[in-house]
Amino acid sequence: AAEDSASWWPFPVYDASSGTPTEAEYTPLEKADKAYNICVLFPHMKDSFWVAVAYGIVTQAKAENVNMNLYEAGGYENLPKQISQFDDCMASGADAIVVGAISGAGLTQKFAEAAEKKIPVVGVTNPLPKDALPAANYVDFVAMGGVTAKGLLSAIGDEEANVVTFPGPAGSGWAEDFNKGFKDTVEGHDNVKILDEKFGDSGVAVQLKLIQDALQTYPEMNVIWGTAPTAEAAIGAVQLAGRPDIKIISSYENQAMLDALNGGQILAFATQYPVAEGAMAIDQAVRLIEGKDVMKLAQPKADVIDETTAKDLNMDLVLAPADWNPEYSVKAK
Amino acid sequence: MSTTATLPGGPGRQSGQDILNLVLTVGLLPVLMAIVIIGTSLMSPYFLGWMNVVNILRMASFLAIIACGQAMVIIAGGFDLSVGAVVALASVVTAKAMAAAASAIGGPDILAIVIGIAAGLGSGLAVGLFNGLCVARLKVSGFVVTLGTMSATAGIGLLLTNGIPVYGMPKGFVQAIGRSQILGFPLAIYIALAVVLAMAFVQRRTLFGRYVYAIGGNQEAAVVSGVSIRRHLVGTYVLSGGLAATVGILLTALVGSGQASLGGDAMMLQSIAAAVIGGVSLRGGIGRVEVVAVAALFLTILGNALNLLHIDSRLQPIFLGLIMVLAVALDEFSRRRMSRV
Amino acid sequence: MEPAATSTTPRNETAEPLLVLSGVTKRFPGVLALDDVDLDVKAGELHVLFGENGAGKSTLINVISGTFPPTSGSFRFGGEEMAELTPHKARAIGISPVFQEFSLVPSLTVEENLFLGRERSAAGILDAGGMRRRARELIAELGFDLDPKARVDKLDRAHQQMAEIAKALLGKVRLLILDEPTASLTERETGRLFELIARLKSQGVGIIYVSHRMREIRALADRVTVLRDGRHIKTLDAATVTDSELVELMTGRKIDVLFPAITHRPGEVAIAVEKLATADGQVADVDFFARAGEITGVAGLVGCGKSELVRAIYGIEPIASGSVTLRGETVTALDPRSSLRRGVAYFPANRGVEGLALSRPIRENVSMAALDLGRYQRRGIIRRTAERSLIGPIMETLKLRPPNIERAVGNLSGGNRQKVMLGRAMARDLDIFLFDEPSVGIDVGAKVEVYEFIKRLVEAGAAVVVVSSELPEVLALSNRLYVMHHGRIAALLEGEAMTEQNVLSSFFEEEAREKAA
């Protein structure tokens, strides 16, 4: 695979550093001054979404020639583990830490400690409390939920839509935000009705059960909106139930979503360009270490991808190449 | 009372005794289940709909198959925490092997399907064998061994896929195993029925079943009676691994891709819960797979009913927990009352 | 099984005894259980192993039946060297042990246990019908009152013992090993067993027999081997040796009388039970009383409910109706804790299950029932020095061997385990004692000590109830003797009337009365 980030830039974002998002373009540094040690923390590496973020991180770390070590906590239920990993990062003498937070609020104490120790921390992909960190980049999940809603609204026109939402695990924060964005946006459209919200772990098996139960509870349901595993499970469930009329929308992207979209099995999915997020995070970290100018909060412009827009998409920024294997560390040359 | 035990007894008394025994072994579970079913069907018109019934049975099938293996392990005095991870591993291995075989051989799908299924089953059996050998040869507690293999197996599953779903299985696999129906019921239900019946037979009528009871009931007694402990202990873990892998394969066919996120802790805890609610004693030596299957059905119905009754998903666990405890507490209570008589 | 038995028939069988042990040694961590033991058993002979608790009898039996290999030494069976013997192989060549700690699986039925390890099967599938028939046959043949379909954990110890014996006699037997088989059998079953033993002997079966009951040894033995501290002391011809000689060889000291002379000085009524019925129906409509300063015996056949009676008084058997009055105070809501507070102690028959925490030290097991006393704790904190200095002397008076109260109870022999139980009675001030089978499984020396202990209690003015299946014991000890039958009191015998004859006849009268009713 061409592990070169040159074609990604400049990348259009909203610069939300000041609070109100303004359109901007992100361009990273050519090279870091020194081979810094950057520690990266992920909630997990169990789906292609986080592999995509990792791809961005690894590629950009190589491009800027820094050392990078990546740790994953094994899932969203492992906040204590991520906290320990944060400690281990500080203990291992990292020059900066990039964190995809399991819970932004849950890491506030750690952020404060890192600040005391003058170790810059960059937030990536997962939302954080306002001003928690010197730099971060993530989409506004509420906005991203809204984007999917807009996608749905434009697809159905005046048709009736009876939606059951499957936002993801209760208590995760992001699931609630996605859901809120979706709900807020469809509000006021009389032809869209939200029948129920079914929170549940974002694994295919759990989602499948929820969907099957919903198919029974709400025969009038004709739109399934939820996480990528929801959509994946829904494809089979809908076929089994003999309901090809049901539209499926995913609130985020992964390889399966792309394939399903190409196969015509889902209506649309949203993307926040995770590869670009990873790459920006590394660059933000290097800038912080070097004391250079940094965009405090970069928000990729979330897009909804459907059959028509899929062709124009720079897939390089959405998913890692199929043959790319995650690398957990990068050694500077 | 003690005199009745000594007499062979006429046929009438025999059957009375049998009914009592039946109630004693099966307990209140079916009664409770009936209450849940009737209650829910009164409140939700969809509950007894054909599709919903099929759904419940399908989901219960998966749980029942795993719980059967789990029950055998627990009856022999062990514990298998690795079943959830095995489901995931088998799913991934099946999908990978099948996809690889399909693209390498090209020829008829059936060959690739068989290779895939064999690989998936093999991975489960291998994990089971490893568990069994550690427990039997090294005499380490099953809990700790399977705790270790749970972590390692999950790690291998993820390492193989990086968490990315595995595609490329022949369409025939998904159609034939995952979505095909016989007399309106999906294949999984028949497999579960076959497994439960076979295991019930094994428990009652085979040496293996008898020895599993003996080993769990009093290992020392089994040793001095000349029962070879190791072989049968290993057997239970291999069985459990194989059955978990079967579920992994069935789920893979159902969702259409190999997923390292299938199974997991939830499946493991549920299988243990089904076994225990189904009357399997954690101290070993006691339990019947058919009751365990009923318990699996009960748990599945419960989850389904809560969804159909529009209970907020955040409140659902509270209901689930309370009802689970209530079910077992009532059962325990009735059992005590019965044995008093 | 059959071919194995025939193929091992050697040329010189007539010359060599059935079983020959030479220099067998077995070492457990910290214990030399068998020390260079030589022994031989001839076909058709009943060879008694005699020795104190912990002398190594059970260990020897375990070695012979392949449970574990000896540390050194060898043995021959039927003229063949037994190397790498497994329990399975042992049974297959006709070595059939009846273990002291039963080899039964509690959650299986009697019938399933009988065939355990030797199931009749074809291609791994059991021949249930065939096994059931054979089990019924065997039980009928043995004359045991045993239901083949009963689950073993629902049986009391006596019936478990029957199942264990039946299990040993299921296959082809050439050497039968009985480790205290009568410890919890009553006269009737014991009689049956003895008939059986005679029949087996006449068929040329060799028998190793372990018992602490002199009467049985007298009645059965051809030769007696005395073991002490794991060493072979002497093998004697039973016909020529006297009891006191044997006991002296065994203990290394002289014991003149087994049952001590106890001065009974009846005082106030300590326990009065009226119209008592237990919830499980094992006891019905029982009137019973026991006085201070005397021993009240309770005799009865297996399953007659005599254990349940004392267990109900102590508060571990739910009561359906009736009343229990302790020292004039009618007690409702009985439970062990309040019973102990009222000065009532109970010594269960099954020490392993209900008495002792085997992996805990002796000290803790002794003080276990008295931890609520100020002597042992202050505000919930255990006074360890005080505990040690209280328990140490108690176990010294009881002649605990080895005299180390920090050892785990699981390491002790039967007699010493019983001493730990007795120690509990001395750990707090009690004056009502309920003994369920006080001398089950303990050696003559220890028995004497237990009886002495009971004597001391009674003479100090305590009320003692002794429940026992060993008639000579209750007859010799008691002042008043209740005979129970099917949960009811069949007779109350006192003074001269307390004879074996009267006890047995009261069973039969009661039986006849029930038949008539």
Next chain:
Amino acid sequence: MSDADLAAPAKPAAIDARGSRILQGTGWARQLALPIALVLLLAGFGLADDRVLTTYNLLNIAQQTSYLALFAMAQMVVILTRGFDLSLGPTVSMVSVAAALAMAGIGGADANGIVAVLAAIAAGFALAAACGLFNGVVVSILGVSPLVATLGSMNIAIGVATTISDGRPVQGVPAAFADLFYRGSILGLPIAIVIAILVGGVLAFVLSRTVFGRSLYIIGTNPQAAAVAGIPVKRLLVYAYVLCSALAALGALMMTARTGSGEPNLGGTLSLQSIAAAVVGGTSLAGGRGGVGSAALGALFITILSNGMNLTRIDGYVQMIVLGAIVILGVVLDRLRLDGR
């Protein structure tokens, strides 16, 4: 007597013998097995990466261990009685959220320090006590197996935690709270370590020197004998579960201070982890064997392993496999050492 207890007459002699051997002269071998393995492990990691053995990292390890050790100790208390507590993790989540809500309720970050801390402690311990009481009553009085009872309360606690927090982290934890339970230090030792050592010391004293502790061991070794000896088994079991939950609550407050917010997912996988730590350290699931030392050692072992792997940059999935393998290896070595004597 409950009928469940009838199922175990004289337990295997081999096990008794093993138990007793541990109490005799060879106890030190077992005591030292894990510490030696720990030192070797640490030395190995130290060779692989020179940052492992810095004071900073050693303190880091000690601090991480404190939390897990607290939970392992909590778990150990009930494991001693032949139980375990699957609801421990969710209890931690529930307490975390409840404490944070209580503090937010009286003014959040600006609240009076002492009042806020007291409110958090009151809310946290009250909820934990309720959960422990529920577990204890269901296990001891209703006679439900600990597995089902705590699986039930696990679900209930999850439901409560997500419902009262609305599924989001609860912010507004005042600085005084974080200072008390996380930031503070005594004699240069971070407060978490100090608390863990203090609690460990007190608990060790309670277990070995009080009537309550002694009784727990006896109940775990032979519940029937304990009942016959007049030990109030049911009451003490309830206490044990309440103590377990209370210790979990303390850990939860410390973790809440560490995260700086109430987290509805805080305890996610802690139940199994704490059981693993206790068992790896040598606590026996069969009851009656274990202690503060075993819980602490197990926690230290697991922490060092994952810290070492993080610092020596072992990949995530490989870490899972290594962790699994080493957990098994640890108990196997332990076992072999015991057999070797």
